[in-house]
Amino acid sequence: MAFRPKDPRLPVEAYQTWSVKSRPDKRVKTVCERVGCQQWREGWDSVIDESTELGRQQAAFIRGSRRTFREQRNGAGLTVFRFEPYQRCFADHQTMPEKYLVRGGDYRAAVGKVRVHQRASDWVEHVQEHMGRLLHERDKG
Incomplete structure (x- = not known):
């Protein structure tokens, strides 16, 4: 009122x-920062199984994504991509x-x-x- x-x-x-x-x-596509994206704010891990075709495609996409990350293997042999905060995540955010x-x-x-x-x-x-x-x-x- x-x-x-x-x-x-x-x-x-x-x-x-x-x-x-x-x-x-x-609704329109928008950036992570505008919607308060937790991954943008804190960073995130993507765990990929490169023994599968889908996993190899996902890993290739990540490596070519121009984002900042550290890559390592975990105990199960999976690839872990650790992304730094304050960069665009992989989600398509929308806002009004x-x-x-x-x-x-x-x-x-x-x-x-x-x-x-x-x-x-x-x-x-x-x-x-x-x-x-x-x-x-x-x-x-």
Whole structure:
């Protein structure tokens, strides 16, 4: 539930509305970091049985993947690939894309152009700059 003053003191043009929107019916491929992937954050082991055709294919794929790993054999003769953290894992992650919007006006009406930020960090920075200006004006009296 949004906070809405009963009787705004200023005209609608004096306000800005900040919002984040997403479409729950649209999913897109994304990177590990954005979805909080545990393998990306902590690293992971892939244990491969190279005595099988599938295992040989998996090992060849890993060796050609351009990821950083250490390779060793375990007691059972299986190949263990130990991947360092902070690199893309092998999963296909998906997320719902978000739009970071700033528009003139408030709940009474939209006025002017809508600004769409491509990154959340840009939107947050814009909010902080705007709030800083408001606080400065308030402190001036």
